Amino acid sequence: MTVIEFKNVSKGFHRAVGQRLLRHYLEDLLGKSDPDSFHALRNVNFAINDGESVAIIGANGAGKSTLLSLVTRLAPPSSGEVIINGRVAALLELGAGFHPDLTGRENIRLNASLLGFSRKQAGDLYESIVDFSELHDFIDEPLRTYSNGMMLRLAFAVAVNLDPQILIIDEVLAVGDQQFQAKCMDKIYEIRNQGRTILCVSHALGILQTLCTRALWLDHGQLIMDGPVAEVLHAYEGRALHAPSE
Amino acid sequence: MWNGDYLFLLENLIVKDFKIRYRNMSLGVFWSLLNPLVLMGVLTFVFVKVMPNNNVPNFPIFVLCGLVPFNFFSIAWNNGTLSVANNAGLIKRIPVPREIVPIASVLSTTIHLAIQIALLLLFVVAFGRGVNWHWLWLPLMWVLEIVFVCGLVLATSALDVYLRDMRYIVESACTVLFWLVPIFYTLDIVPREYVTVYEFNPLAAMILGLRRILIDGVSPNGDAGLVYKLAFTSTVTFILGLSLYSRLKNKFFDYL
Ligand SMILES: Nc1ncnc2c1ncn2[C@@H]1O[C@H](COP(=O)(O)OP(=O)(O)OP(=O)(O)O)[C@@H](O)[C@H]1O
Numbered sequence A: 001m002t003v004i005e006f007k008n009v010s011k012g013f014h015r016a017v018g019q020r021l022l023r024h025y026l027e028d029l030l031g032k033s034d035p036d037s038f039h040a041l042r043n044v045n046f047a048i049n050d051g052e053s054v055a056i057i058g059a060n061g062a063g064k065s066t067l068l069s070l071v072t073r074l075a076p077p078s079s080g081e082v083i084i085n086g087r088v089a090a091l092l093e094l095g096a097g098f099h100p101d102l103t104g105r106e107n108i109r110l111n112a113s114l115l116g117f118s119r120k121q122a123g124d125l126y127e128s129i130v131d132f133s134e135l136h137d138f139i140d141e142p143l144r145t146y147s148n149g150m151m152l153r154l155a156f157a158v159a160v161n162l163d164p165q166i167l168i169i170d171e172v173l174a175v176g177d178q179q180f181q182a183k184c185m186d187k188i189y190e191i192r193n194q195g196r197t198i199l200c201v202s203h204a205l206g207i208l209q210t211l212c213t214r215a216l217w218l219d220h221g222q223l224i225m226d227g228p229v230a231e232v233l234h235a236y237e238g239r240a241l242h243a244p245s246e
Numbered sequence B: 001m002w003n004g005d006y007l008f009l010l011e012n013l014i015v016k017d018f019k020i021r022y023r024n025m026s027l028g029v030f031w032s033l034l035n036p037l038v039l040m041g042v043l044t045f046v047f048v049k050v051m052p053n054n055n056v057p058n059f060p061i062f063v064l065c066g067l068v069p070f071n072f073f074s075i076a077w078n079n080g081t082l083s084v085a086n087n088a089g090l091i092k093r094i095p096v097p098r099e100i101v102p103i104a105s106v107l108s109t110t111i112h113l114a115i116q117i118a119l120l121l122l123f124v125v126a127f128g129r130g131v132n133w134h135w136l137w138l139p140l141m142w143v144l145e146i147v148f149v150c151g152l153v154l155a156t157s158a159l160d161v162y163l164r165d166m167r168y169i170v171e172s173a174c175t176v177l178f179w180l181v182p183i184f185y186t187l188d189i190v191p192r193e194y195v196t197v198y199e200f201n202p203l204a205a206m207i208l209g210l211r212r213i214l215i216d217g218v219s220p221n222g223d224a225g226l227v228y229k230l231a232f233t234s235t236v237t238f239i240l241g242l243s244l245y246s247r248l249k250n251k252f253f254d255y256l
């Protein structure tokens, strides 16, 4: 079964040139497209089946995060069609939706409700979330006193406990310490082995090589390669070596 | 797409707003009482001592009936207008139903409102105006008022994403409304041709209705049908605000 399908998808942003022009809003409201808009994605086509784990690679600004925001329906495509079947859990950014003045415990509750937990689920899973994050001693401290790694622990613990059908990870793994990274990877493997779909953006190619079976390579908003992870990574590394400024 | 628990989410967002607002203040909720009390004192001083030519009895509760709805209105509208832009991280990263952000912001202000209503009722009783059956209208009227503010906030918070000038427009509108709404004057001295405008303004209707119930001890409706007008304008505002919001929300990602 196909869970994610992109049909000729493009995503443009207005070139704001430092200013938000009234013209842009009017064009948006009237549904016109701006000729000098900037395309973060251009005619992207692919389909991902249930249970696949797919890596997305490309240089900074290539459009990887934009693609993920289309999958989560946070942004609408400018043209083309995005089809999603299944519940998506997105770990797009470290601690999105967390508030620094709330304690760890309050943030877990808030984040759980944002990600779609019911009151009962949030209550039942609270212990396992705290256990996973190993932050028992700090759970009643405000989040602003946490280190980046501690925040990642909390965010990750909430997201992976949601039992998502589609897990989306946008380079958030880099912050944790070695031991916690290993634990996260174990959890991600566990989710993958349950037959869930995984979309993973990372610049840590080693992780992608083992986690994913397939890779999409984006370059300046275009999908230039789609195939088995080893082949795509090989081509990508070769390209990166030869044209380091790209 | 998002198939979570709306009530649980709403509750958490409201609690969050409330905690953030009060956690770092040593006096906490006491501030909610201070503002209307101080204004009540000042306005009473001005209109009873400095310009003692008004013939409104019980001026302190008269003016408090105006201040409590106005205070809620202006705080909820101003904070609500900022709510979407201030929660950009959430709106851009988590696929929650987006209407919930401004609505939660308004509802979190109602906690503050509840404290002020308690203060108002306490004053009313202390001034010797007893409880009467017409008090049963109060919950409905407050709900209509909140619905009205939600409608306004849905519209202005969405517009604020596109045009950040919106927040200053709202701020100025509140200053102007302080004078255009009968907070420290009665409807009697308003020229006849403007009376209908006042009655269709939900904020003014709320204040007039409150005074009828709490001070005069009569039904809020009277000849003018104030509650019906309040219901009408609030519902229309809410529907318009919601439809504007759902048109504009798709592009939030691009503009935040
Ligand atoms: N809201 C926006 N308005 C205008 N341009 C945007 C907006 N969001 C993204 N872009 C542009 O879209 C392009 C793609 O951005 P994106 O975040 O998808 O890159 P990325 O592949 O995730 O890069 P990185 O590896 O650095 O995370 C960038 O050039 C960026 O400037």
Ligand SMILES: [Mg+2]
Binding pocket: A064, A065, A066, A170
């Ligand atoms: Mg990115």
